[in-house]
Amino acid sequence: MKHDLPPGRRQPVRLFALLSFALLGVLVAGLMGLMPGDLIPRESGARTAMDFFQGALHPALQHNNWVPPNAPSLFEAIAAATQRTLLIAFAALGLALVFALPLAFLGAECTWKGNTSLWARWVPKFTRLGIALLRSVHEYLLALLFLAAIGLSPGAGVLALALPATGILAKVFGELLDEAQTRPFLALENLGATRATALLFGTLPRALPDIAAYTFYRLECALRGSFILGFFGFPTLGLGLRLAFEEGDYPTVWTYLYALIALMVIFELSSAAMRRRLRS
Amino acid sequence: MSFPPACVLGKVGLKIDGRPILEAVSLQVGPMERVAILGPSGAGKTTLLRVLGASLAPDQGAVQILDKNPWQLKSHHLRELRSQIGFVPQDHALVPNLRVWQNVAAGRLGRAGGLRHLRRMTLPRAQELRALHGVLEQVGIGDLLFATTSTLSGGEQQRVAIARSLYQEPALLLADEPVASVDPTRAEQVMALLVRLADENRLPLVVSLHDVALAQRHTDRVIGLRGGRVLFNLPSKELSATKCEELYALPGQEETPR
Amino acid sequence: MSPSPLDKRIAELRRTRSRSLGLRLGGTIFACLVLYAWFSPSLELHNLFAEDRRENLQRFFTVDLVPISVQRDGSGLLGWLAWALGVLQDRALLASAQTLGIAIVAIVIAAGAAAILASFAAREDPSPTGTSSREKGNFCEVPTENSRSQIADAGACSTVTSRKASSPWLGRCLRLGFGLTRSLPEYLLAFLMAATLPHTAWPAVLALALHNGGILGRLFTETLENVPPGPGRSLQASGAGPVQTTVMAAWPEAFTRAVALTFYRFETCVRDATVLGMVGIGSIGYLVVEARARQDVPEQFLLVLCGASIVLASDLLSRMVRRRLR
Structure with a gap:
C-alpha cells in the first residue's frame, strides 16, 4: 500500500492533507471563538500565576491556616491521602483485571476462529460492543454519577475507575491475544486439547508478558485518575490540592504537587523496571 | 498375535484453495513399522502427515487411524484419538516463555482434566515431575527440566517437542522434517533418537525426510511422494537409484531417459 | 520415607x-496491595453495597433519575422524550459540538508541534537492534494493530541508520520533555491554567495539546527512527543536513503511520475533552458539573450519555480511518 504510487505523485496528496488538517484546526478554533489574544493571562491571572510559581520555591511544611487543635499534621494528612490514592488505584485495577481477562477472551478473534456456530458469530460482536460502551464514559463522569447513585464513598471512586479500565484492558488484551503466535495453540489442539485448554496454555502464556506490562502502564493511569478523583470530593491527594488552591494557599498546593510528582516518578521508574524485566 | 495396522489411507485426495495437494494416496503403516515419507519440497509431505495425525480432514478417500475413522467420531472422541498421536512439528510449536517442564507437561492436555490441567501446569506433584524428568532423560536433556524454553538451542527445543509427544504416551509417533535444518551428524543423531524411542515405546513411526540415504539407513520402508501422488512404496532396501532420480527430478526432466 | 536421589536431583534443578x-517482588507487591485495598477496613469497600448504599441506589434509579417535569405530570415515555429533546436542543448539542471542537483544535496543535519537534528529536541509530516502542516495554497507548508493522519495519533497519540527530543535547532534552508532559494529569494542567487565563476554552485545549503533544512527540520520534535509511543516505551524500534529511527522506515514509497514530490519539482526546469542561469551560463536563450543582440527576445522566455517544462516534471514525490506512 505504501508503494503503490510513485513518490512524485503522492506528494501533492500529502500536502493537501496536511494543509486541510491545519485549516480544520484554525477553522474550528475560529468557530469556537478561540483567539490567540486570549492566551495572554488576565491581569489578576498573571498575579495568581506569579504567586503560584513562587509557592514552588517554598512549599508548606505545616498547615498554613487554622485547623482543629488535634487534627493530624500536614504530613500525616498527605501520607494518609497518598495511601488512599494508592489503594483506590490498586483496588480499581484489581477489579478491572478480574473482569477484563475473560472479556478479552470472549471478544478476541482467536477464540472463535474456525467456529461456525451462531455463538461464534454473535458473542464476540456483543462483547466488543460492551467493551466499547465501557470505554466510552470517562471515569470522572462516572465518578460524578456514582456520587449521586451511591454516595461519597471510596467504593464509588473505585467503581468509577474500574469500569472504563475494564473496557480498555479488555480491548488491548484481546488485541495482544490475537497477536500471539498461533502455532502452540494449533499444536495443542492437534494433541487433543479442547479449544479452551489450548487457548489457556498455548496462547495466553505467550501474551502474558505483554499483558502484565500493559497492566503496569494502566496502573499509572489509574493512579492519575485516583488523584483527580479528589477534585470531586473523594478523599485522595487531589482533594487537599483543590481545597488549598481555592483558598489561594499556593505553598500547600505545591506540597501536594510535589507529593504527586514524587509518587509518579517512583511509580514510573518501578513500572519501567518491571516492563524491562518482562521483555528479557 | 497380530496387530491391526496403525494407519490405513485409501485413495485420499485433498484440495487446499482449489489446488490439489494430495491425489489418490493409498498407504498403510503397520504396527511398530518405521516409515519415511520422501519427496521434493511442495510434494505434500506435511499435508500427508497432518492427515495421518487426524488434524486435517481429506476431501475424498478413507482414513483409518489406530482403527478409527477420525472424521466420523464425535468431537470428544476425536480429541481422545488425537491425544494418542504424537506429532513433532517442524517448527516445534513450543511456548518460548514457559519452562521446559511446562511445555512437556502440555503433552497431556489432550486428556480429560478440566480444571486439573491448571494445577498440573502450575503446581506439579513430585510424581509428575519424576515422569517429566523421565521423558526428558529419554531424549537426553533431563537437566533442562526447569530451564526457560526460549534459552534453549534449536536442537534442544526439538528434543523438548519430542519429549512432549512422548509424554502423551502415544500409540503412533509422527515427525515432520525432524532434520530439516541440522548438519549431517546431528541429523544422524536425531534419526537414531527417534528410532530408539519408537523401539523403546513400541510405537509405529512416520517421518518426512528429504535425505534418501538417511531414510534408507533408519527406516523399514520408504514412500516417495511427488506432486501429491505416491510414486513408490517400497521396503528401504529395494529402493533403487533410478527411483530416486525420478522422485527428485526437476519439472520437465521426468521423461529424460538415463 | 526419605526422598529418593531422583527427587533430590529434581529439587536441586528447581532450586x-x-x-x-x-x-516476583513486583507481582507480589501488586497482588498484596490489591488484596489489602479490597479486604482491609481502610477503604470500607466491604460495605459498598451495604443497606444504606442499596437504598441510595434504589432511590437513584426509581426517583432521582426521573426528571421533575415528568414527575409532576406523570407523562410517561413521551414526557421523557420531550424533556430529553428540550435539554439537547437547549444546551447539550452545543456542548457536544464544543467538546469535539476542543479535541480537534488540541489534536491539530499537538500533532503539528509533535511533528516539528520529533524531526529534531529523532536520533541516529537509536539502539543496536532498532526496537519499537512495544519491544522497549513502553506502551503509551500505542495501537497494537500497528505494532506488528512497526516491528517489521524495525527489523528492516536493524543494522545501520544513517540519519544524524541535529544535536544530541537538543534531542535528549526534547525526549525528556515529551516524557514529562505526558506524566502529569491533563485535568490538573487544565485546572491550573483555568485560574490564570481569560475565560475561554483555551485551558482545556492547551492542557490536552500539551499532554498529547508529549505522547505523539515520542511516538513520532520512534516512527522516524524506525524508517529504513535508504533514501536518507543518498540525500545526505548530496549534502543535506540532518533535519533536512529527516523532513525530505524519513517523513514521507513515516507519514502513514503518523496519521494513524494521530487518529488513535484523537479518539482519546475526545474522551478527555468530555471531562475537561469541569474546570469551568463550556463542554459536556461543564454542564454536568452545573447540573450537579442544581442536583438535577436526570440531566447529568443524559449529558453523560451524550458524552459517551460522541466518544463512540469518534472511536468509530478513528477505527475506520486507521483500517483504510493499513
Whole structure:
C-alpha cells in the first residue's frame, strides 16, 4: 500500500492533507471563538500565576491556616491521602483485571476462529460492543454519577475507575491475544486439547508478558485518575490540592504537587523496571 | 498375535484453495513399522502427515487411524484419538516463555482434566515431575527440566517437542522434517533418537525426510511422494537409484531417459 | 520415607533455575496491595453495597433519575422524550459540538508541534537492534494493530541508520520533555491554567495539546527512527543536513503511520475533552458539573450519555480511518 504510487505523485496528496488538517484546526478554533489574544493571562491571572510559581520555591511544611487543635499534621494528612490514592488505584485495577481477562477472551478473534456456530458469530460482536460502551464514559463522569447513585464513598471512586479500565484492558488484551503466535495453540489442539485448554496454555502464556506490562502502564493511569478523583470530593491527594488552591494557599498546593510528582516518578521508574524485566 | 495396522489411507485426495495437494494416496503403516515419507519440497509431505495425525480432514478417500475413522467420531472422541498421536512439528510449536517442564507437561492436555490441567501446569506433584524428568532423560536433556524454553538451542527445543509427544504416551509417533535444518551428524543423531524411542515405546513411526540415504539407513520402508501422488512404496532396501532420480527430478526432466 | 536421589536431583534443578526476583517482588507487591485495598477496613469497600448504599441506589434509579417535569405530570415515555429533546436542543448539542471542537483544535496543535519537534528529536541509530516502542516495554497507548508493522519495519533497519540527530543535547532534552508532559494529569494542567487565563476554552485545549503533544512527540520520534535509511543516505551524500534529511527522506515514509497514530490519539482526546469542561469551560463536563450543582440527576445522566455517544462516534471514525490506512 505504501508503494503503490510513485513518490512524485503522492506528494501533492500529502500536502493537501496536511494543509486541510491545519485549516480544520484554525477553522474550528475560529468557530469556537478561540483567539490567540486570549492566551495572554488576565491581569489578576498573571498575579495568581506569579504567586503560584513562587509557592514552588517554598512549599508548606505545616498547615498554613487554622485547623482543629488535634487534627493530624500536614504530613500525616498527605501520607494518609497518598495511601488512599494508592489503594483506590490498586483496588480499581484489581477489579478491572478480574473482569477484563475473560472479556478479552470472549471478544478476541482467536477464540472463535474456525467456529461456525451462531455463538461464534454473535458473542464476540456483543462483547466488543460492551467493551466499547465501557470505554466510552470517562471515569470522572462516572465518578460524578456514582456520587449521586451511591454516595461519597471510596467504593464509588473505585467503581468509577474500574469500569472504563475494564473496557480498555479488555480491548488491548484481546488485541495482544490475537497477536500471539498461533502455532502452540494449533499444536495443542492437534494433541487433543479442547479449544479452551489450548487457548489457556498455548496462547495466553505467550501474551502474558505483554499483558502484565500493559497492566503496569494502566496502573499509572489509574493512579492519575485516583488523584483527580479528589477534585470531586473523594478523599485522595487531589482533594487537599483543590481545597488549598481555592483558598489561594499556593505553598500547600505545591506540597501536594510535589507529593504527586514524587509518587509518579517512583511509580514510573518501578513500572519501567518491571516492563524491562518482562521483555528479557 | 497380530496387530491391526496403525494407519490405513485409501485413495485420499485433498484440495487446499482449489489446488490439489494430495491425489489418490493409498498407504498403510503397520504396527511398530518405521516409515519415511520422501519427496521434493511442495510434494505434500506435511499435508500427508497432518492427515495421518487426524488434524486435517481429506476431501475424498478413507482414513483409518489406530482403527478409527477420525472424521466420523464425535468431537470428544476425536480429541481422545488425537491425544494418542504424537506429532513433532517442524517448527516445534513450543511456548518460548514457559519452562521446559511446562511445555512437556502440555503433552497431556489432550486428556480429560478440566480444571486439573491448571494445577498440573502450575503446581506439579513430585510424581509428575519424576515422569517429566523421565521423558526428558529419554531424549537426553533431563537437566533442562526447569530451564526457560526460549534459552534453549534449536536442537534442544526439538528434543523438548519430542519429549512432549512422548509424554502423551502415544500409540503412533509422527515427525515432520525432524532434520530439516541440522548438519549431517546431528541429523544422524536425531534419526537414531527417534528410532530408539519408537523401539523403546513400541510405537509405529512416520517421518518426512528429504535425505534418501538417511531414510534408507533408519527406516523399514520408504514412500516417495511427488506432486501429491505416491510414486513408490517400497521396503528401504529395494529402493533403487533410478527411483530416486525420478522422485527428485526437476519439472520437465521426468521423461529424460538415463 | 526419605526422598529418593531422583527427587533430590529434581529439587536441586528447581532450586538452581533462573528466575527474576524483581518480577516476583513486583507481582507480589501488586497482588498484596490489591488484596489489602479490597479486604482491609481502610477503604470500607466491604460495605459498598451495604443497606444504606442499596437504598441510595434504589432511590437513584426509581426517583432521582426521573426528571421533575415528568414527575409532576406523570407523562410517561413521551414526557421523557420531550424533556430529553428540550435539554439537547437547549444546551447539550452545543456542548457536544464544543467538546469535539476542543479535541480537534488540541489534536491539530499537538500533532503539528509533535511533528516539528520529533524531526529534531529523532536520533541516529537509536539502539543496536532498532526496537519499537512495544519491544522497549513502553506502551503509551500505542495501537497494537500497528505494532506488528512497526516491528517489521524495525527489523528492516536493524543494522545501520544513517540519519544524524541535529544535536544530541537538543534531542535528549526534547525526549525528556515529551516524557514529562505526558506524566502529569491533563485535568490538573487544565485546572491550573483555568485560574490564570481569560475565560475561554483555551485551558482545556492547551492542557490536552500539551499532554498529547508529549505522547505523539515520542511516538513520532520512534516512527522516524524506525524508517529504513535508504533514501536518507543518498540525500545526505548530496549534502543535506540532518533535519533536512529527516523532513525530505524519513517523513514521507513515516507519514502513514503518523496519521494513524494521530487518529488513535484523537479518539482519546475526545474522551478527555468530555471531562475537561469541569474546570469551568463550556463542554459536556461543564454542564454536568452545573447540573450537579442544581442536583438535577436526570440531566447529568443524559449529558453523560451524550458524552459517551460522541466518544463512540469518534472511536468509530478513528477505527475506520486507521483500517483504510493499513
